[in-house]
Amino acid sequence: MATWLVLTNLPDRESADRLARGVVEARVAACVNVLPPARSVYRWKGAVETAEEYPVLIKTASDRYPDLEKAIRSLHPYELPEIVAVNIESGLPAYLAWVAAETRPQP
Numbered sequence: 001m002a003t004w005l006v007l008t009n010l011p012d013r014e015s016a017d018r019l020a021r022g023v024v025e026a027r028v029a030a031c032v033n034v035l036p037p038a039r040s041v042y043r044w045k046g047a048v049e050t051a052e053e054y055p056v057l058i059k060t061a062s063d064r065y066p067d068l069e070k071a072i073r074s075l076h077p078y079e080l081p082e083i084v085a086v087n088i089e090s091g092l093p094a095y096l097a098w099v100a101a102e103t104r105p106q107p
Contacts, residue, residue: 002088006086007055015076028067
């Protein structure tokens with residue numbers, strides 16, 4: 001089973017922590033890293049914007065991505081959240097197996 005790294009950014013630590021806990025509790029992610037704030041520069045509605053955001057790294061099994069995306073969209077405060085999924089080509093086999101196991105729905 002493929003493992004994916006999903007990236008998003010949130011406007012503050014509280015919303016980043018809430019999203020992290022929510023997706024892990026829902027078992028659509030095995031692990032989430034909430035990183036220190038970063039400065040983002042982007043174009044939005046015709047203007048160049050600058051904001052401090054909290055990058056979030058989410059590890060999940062590829063077959064759980066649709067449910068993860070749905071959870072992110074429901075927990076994310078942005079009108080259009082960045083949600084980018086990257087296939088993990090290789091990694092420690094035991095870690096990747098752990099990600100797969102921790103993202104299985106509870107019976």
